[in-house]
Amino acid sequence: MPETGIFAAGTLMPVSAPPIPDGALLVRDGRLSAVGSLADIRRENPDVPVRHFPGSTIIPGAVNAHAHLGFRTKDAPPGGTFSGWLTKLIERLPEKEAWTAEAARDSAREAVEAGTTLMAESSPYGECLPQLVESGMAGTVYAEFFPGDYDGAEPVEIVGAIIARMQEMNEGLPGRVHARVSVHSPYTVDPESSRIAARRTRELGWTLAYHLSESPEEVEFVREGTGGLADIFGSNGWGGAGVSPVRYAEGIEILAPQTIAAHLATGVGEEEIEILVRSGVAAAHCPRSNENLGCGVSPVPRMMQGGVRVGMGTDGLWSSPSMNLFEETMVAVRLHGLDGATALRLATLEGARVLGAERETGSLEPGKWADFAVVEVAPHGSDAALAVLDGAAGGGVVATVAGGDVIYNRAEA
Ligand SMILES: [Zn+2]
Numbered sequence: 001m002p003e004t005g006i007f008a009a010g011t012l013m014p015v016s017a018p019p020i021p022d023g024a025l026l027v028r029d030g031r032l033s034a035v036g037s038l039a040d041i042r043r044e045n046p047d048v049p050v051r052h053f054p055g056s057t058i059i060p061g062a063v064n065a066h067a068h069l070g071f072r073t074k075d076a077p078p079g080g081t082f083s084g085w086l087t088k089l090i091e092r093l094p095e096k097e098a099w100t101a102e103a104a105r106d107s108a109r110e111a112v113e114a115g116t117t118l119m120a121e122s123s124p125y126g127e128c129l130p131q132l133v134e135s136g137m138a139g140t141v142y143a144e145f146f147p148g149d150y151d152g153a154e155p156v157e158i159v160g161a162i163i164a165r166m167q168e169m170n171e172g173l174p175g176r177v178h179a180r181v182s183v184h185s186p187y188t189v190d191p192e193s194s195r196i197a198a199r200r201t202r203e204l205g206w207t208l209a210y211h212l213s214e215s216p217e218e219v220e221f222v223r224e225g226t227g228g229l230a231d232i233f234g235s236n237g238w239g240g241a242g243v244s245p246v247r248y249a250e251g252i253e254i255l256a257p258q259t260i261a262a263h264l265a266t267g268v269g270e271e272e273i274e275i276l277v278r279s280g281v282a283a284a285h286c287p288r289s290n291e292n293l294g295c296g297v298s299p300v301p302r303m304m305q306g307g308v309r310v311g312m313g314t315d316g317l318w319s320s321p322s323m324n325l326f327e328e329t330m331v332a333v334r335l336h337g338l339d340g341a342t343a344l345r346l347a348t349l350e351g352a353r354v355l356g357a358e359r360e361t362g363s364l365e366p367g368k369w370a371d372f373a374v375v376e377v378a379p380h381g382s383d384a385a386l387a388v389l390d391g392a393a394g395g396g397v398v399a400t401v402a403g404g405d406v407i408y409n410r411a412e413a
Contacts, residue, residue, distance in 0.1 A: 004028045006050040007372070007401065008038040009058040011379050013388060015349050016363035019379065024050070025058065027370040030404035035364050053374050053398070057388045059344065060363050061117025061371040061402060062325035063351025064139075066209070066262040066284035066313025069104035069121050069128040070096075076318045079292035082215030083228025089318060090232065104131035107316070107323050112137060112408045114324035115373030115397040118362075120260060120284070120313070120355055122182045122209050125162075126169055133177050136407035138371070140355070142182035142209035143169075147193050148236075155193040159200055176369070176403060182209035183254060186245050187221050187229045190238050191252045198254040207258045207356055213245040213272070214263035215295045222248050246272035255279035260354055262313060265290040265298045273299065277306040282354040285346075287331045289315035301336050311351030325351075326392035333386070340386025347389070374399040 005027050012023025014035060024041045026034035026048065034041050042050065077088030104123075108131050111119060119139035121132050126143035145162040147155065162181055169179035181201050183194045201208045213219065220227035225240025233239075241248045244267050249255050257280035264276070264283050276283070285298050304310050314320050314328050322328075329347040332338060338346070352362025361371045376398045377391030400408035 004048055006038070006041055006045065006048050007053075007058060007374070008050055009053040009056045009374060011057045011388075012364060013057055013059045013344065013379075013385060014364035015060050015345055016365055019384065023058065025364060025370065025372065027401075027404045030370055032364060032366050032368050032370050035366055053376075055376065055378050056398065057375045057377055057379060057391075058364070058372050059115075059375060059388060059392065060348040060361070061373050061400060062111075062115045062347050062392075063311060063355065063357075063362060064111060064116050064119040064314055064323075064325045065260060065282075065311030065351045065354045066286055066315060067107075067111070067119055067121050067323065068123060068316030068318075069107040069131055070100040070123050071316040071318040072099065072103040072106065073317045073321065079319065080294055081217070081228065082293045082295055083217040083232065085293050085319065086229075087232060100127060101131065103317070104128040105134065108132060108135035108137065111135070111314075111323040111325070112400050113397065114322070114326060115375070115392055115400050116323070116325055117371035117373070117400060117402040118352065118355065118357065120209060122184075126166065126179050129169060129177075129179055133174060136402055136405055138176035138361070138369070138402060140178045140180050140207065142180050144182045144184040146184065146188055147190055155190065155196050158193050159196040162197070163200055163204070180206045180208065185211040185214070185218070186248055187218060187233050187236070187239070190236065194254055195252045198252070198256065198259065202256060202258055205258075207260060208254070209260050209262065210249070210254060211263055212249055212261040213267050214265055214290070215293065216266050218245055219267035244269075244272055246275050250275050250279060255281040257281065258356070260284055262286060262315075263290060263295065263298065264303070265295040268299055268303075273302055273306055273308070276303060276308050282309040282311070284311050284313035284354060285332060286313040286315040286320065286328070287335055288321060288328055289319040292319055297335055300332065309350065309353045310346065311354035312347050324393060326389055326397075327394075330390060330393040333389075340383040340389055344385045344389050369402075370404040371402050373397050373401075
């Protein structure tokens with residue numbers, strides 16, 4: 001159990017409340033016991049040790065709403081088109097096995113050093129769970145399952161098997177780490193398995209991860225049953241539904257408040273946004289991956305105006321240059337013209353809302369977990385929050401605290 005301590009900085013940005021100059025957090029039993037001015041908190045807790053970062057800003061930890069840990073930068077397949085990239089990825093799955101665990105450890109470390117305290121990770125059959133646990137971050141591993149691996153079993157048996165496997169994997173995990181299920185995508189999981197997985201996980205009160213409306217090839221596959229993804233998965237026999245991926249997903253009853261739809265980058269028009277709003281589904285925005293793989297720009301401002309919960313995701317290092325969620329968010333700032341306060345909120349509290357964790361984390365409020373990052377930047381300029389976010393994006397995180405545990409401290413690294 002972490003010790004009781006006070007963390008103080010030149011500025012505290014709680015996100016849920018205005019910035020506090022010379023602010024401090026009283027951390028007790030892993031949670032924020034008080035949030036306020038250093039002077040007040042010290043007066044009321046004179047014997048509690050203080051860690052002081054005078055020229056820095058404390059912000060909530062980054063929430064990565066869609067990531068894959070098991071990739072590495074150095075030998076990423078070429079981008080350009082989604083189906084070209086995916087073809088190479090699939091070809092290299094056998095050789096990748098040798099280094100996936102090491103890549104996952106490195107990816108998680110990179111995320112922690114960039115201020116991440118909560119991560120939604122997707123990996124085949126949840127293979128990156130050990131590295132998420134080891135990192136000290138809170139989070140959920142979403143196990144992707146591929147019906148083709150189950151030797152012609154019925155959808156109900158396939159879904160039963162993956163859920164049973166996740167129930168087993170949940171045994172003995174730290175309290176803030178969970179194993180859940182991902183329906184990988186409309187082109188890899190058949191409609192019936194998708195529908196049953198969505199229904200069964202909803203019954204369990206589990207969140208569900210899904211890749212949706214990511215690429216032009218996915219739009220073509222779902223609508224026409226042709227194109228680059230049909231060349232890879234054509235024998236699956238369920239493409240060509242005659243509708244957009246979002247409408248298809250609505251038809252198989254996978255869009256619901258528990259579902260986190262990653263990407264929504266291509267083929268999301270007014271009709272689709274209306275469906276997303278009505279269903280209550282949450283979105284994870286991964287703009288760097290989308291750009292790299294020729295997947296367009298997600299209509300994030302329109303989705304947010306409609307009330308869709310939107311968080312940020314880095315995706316994995318084979319499609320994206322880093323695991324730094326704040327850096328990802330700066331790209332969203334440029335793409336959508338967001339102000340600093342909105343962007344910082346997307347990277348933290350909105351991400352927590354996407355994952356259904358907003359009562360426990362995402363902002364600096366008494367009672368929530370002590371999940372925060374210390375950024376070695378003092379607010380400055382006309383948009384103070386943007387200056388701090390930009391500092392965090394550019395390597396300015398000097399300490400990361402998750403559940404009251406210091407999981408990164410540059411001074412000791
Ligand atoms: Zn992904």
